[in-house]
Amino acid sequence: MGSPAATYTGTEVGGKIVVGVADLAVTSDPSTTLVTYALGSCIGVTLYDPVAKVAGMLHFMLPNSKLNADKAKAMPAMFADTGVPMLFKAAYDLGAEKRRLIVCAVGGAEVLADDGHFKIGSRNRTFLRKIFWKNNILLSGDDTGGSISRTLSLVTADGTVVVRHKGKEHVLWPQ
Amino acid sequence: MAAVADILENIDSLPALPTSVMRITAMLSDGTSDLGEIENVARNDEALSMAIMRYGNSALYGRSGKVFNLRESIVRLGGKALLKIVLEQKVAKLFDGAGEAYGLQRGDLWRGAVGGAIAAEEIAKKHRFQEPDLCFLCAMLRDVGKLAMESHFGAEYMTQVFSHLEPGLTFMECEQSAFGTEHAEVGAELALRWGLPERIADAIRYHHEPPAEDPGHDRLFDIVHAADIICLWAGLAIGSDGLQYKLAPHVRKDLGLDRKEAEAEITTTWGRLRELEEMMGTSPAREARA
Structure with missing residues (x-):
């Protein structure tokens, strides 16, 4: 990984690796689960290489690091344009290959009656799609939008992506 | 349907608002702060003493x-x-372990409280509002x-009730529909029963x-409201209510809050909260509830 700092590697809690806000984690441990809680307007990105058994998760908050270069330097996972490349590079460092990656995105919700003034969640979605489009990455699972919060899990043994909302779960990948 | 009075009937089963917070609230309300009194409070509280020394010896100062x-x-x-340190410590105890009903993880209510307090203070300072410390306190509570x-x-x-919320309604409307009241109203009444000043109770209520507009308009309430929305965007204390809230149009206009400024507030709030957590040794990782 670019930085060995604990803040960018998730935190082990109860047998799971918890990815906080503006945080990312990548692992080749097949016996754990990556999880991030309460995605609102933030977006959680998961990736999984089924051959190398490498799994990664990013929880970014805002689209563009130009907003605050100092923050982006200190906390690159805060922004999509710095966090996404960091996530992919960390996965490649553990042996993942781009052509095999299964990538999902979850979150990007909006407050009610935003009326186009802020669009924090939708800008996150748009910016992320642009990054993926420029880099020829297709989303295998997409559960974004609305006004709800979501908890996102990635089982590292087989790449299953689960989204939890108000106590109900659904599998986003495999579909 | 429950009346607020019914809900507060069991007030004795709730954590009491510590005397230290009451005194500090009074200090903030009348614009005074007494170092001697804060020292007296701290000397009788080991955790608080440790926190003050951690702050006093931190790079932040x-x-x-x-x-x-x-x-x-x-x-x-x-x-x-010091007032803020006492509040952070005491409100952490107040909120400790609570929030499951709202789909929150352990520690989320405290993070939301402190994040809101930081955001409110930042907004108040930016707009040269005369009472940034009062904004801090009200947003925290x-x-x-x-x-x-x-x-x-x-x-x-x-x-169970929250699992069937109507997506188009605000969370306040959902609570009102399901319980006959909502948490802001209950919080305001609780604050009054604790003996907090009416203006602080109203900041919670609104x-x-x-x-x-007048009567009732107060910039304090606007700032606390804006801070609450900033917290949502910063991913703090989002539970089963999700983002089912609205930013009041007059607050957006009066504070001149646009996307760029909102994003700046989000990063500042989150950054300050993270610094605080690192200094206090509190992990941002939350333990999932069973």
Whole structure:
């Protein structure tokens, strides 16, 4: 990984690796689960290489690091344009290959009656799609939008992506 | 349907607002801070003393190579910083373990409280509002009604109710429809029963729907409301309510809050909260509830 700092590697809690806000984690441990809680307007990105058994998760908050270069330097996972490349590079460092990656995105919700003034969640979605489009990455699972919060899990043994909302779960990948 | 009075009937089962917070609230309300009194509070509270010394010796207040004891730390930090430390410590205890009914992880209510306090203070300073410390306090206490709601209705029942929320409604409308009241109203009444000033109770009451015009309009309420939305965007204390809230149009206009400024507030709030957590040694990782 670019930085060995604990803040960018998730935190082990109860047998799971918890990815906080503006945080990312990548692992080749097949016996754990990556999880991030309460995605609102933030977006959680998961990736999984089924051959190398490498799994990664990013929880970014805002689209563009130009907003605050100092923050982006200190906390690159805060922004999509710095966090996404960091996530992919960390996965490649553990042996993942781009052509095999299964990538999902979850979150990007909006407050009610935003009326186009802020669009924090939708800008996150748009910016992320642009990054993926420029880099020829297709989303295998997409559960974004609305006004709800979501908890996102990635089982590292087989790449299953689960989204939890108000106590109900659904599998986003495999579909 | 429950009346607010019914919900607060079991107020004795709720954590009491510590005397220290009451005194500090009074200090903030009348614009005074008494270092001697804060020291007296701290000396009788080991955790608080430790926190003050951690702050006093942190890089946030400059490095000197010297280790400061409690008294030196108190003098070094000054009244207003100390007031905030006492609040952070005491409100953390108040919110400890609560929030399950609202789909929150352990520690989320405290993070939301402190994040809101930081955001409110930042907004107040940016707009040269005369009472940034009062904004800090009100934003920190804004969700205290969730404690009373959870205590009265129980986490299991509320979780079940919240799993059937109508997506288009605000969360306040959903609570009102399901319980006959909502957490902001309950929080305001709880604050009054604790003996807090009416203006603080009203800041809690209106933190989701501040009055746009007189009578009732108060910039304090607007700032606390804006801070609450900033917290949502920063991913703090989002539970089963999701983002089912609205930013009041008059607050957006009056504060000149646009996307760029909102994003700047989000990063500042989150950054300051993270610094605080690192200094206090509290992990941002939350333990999932069973």
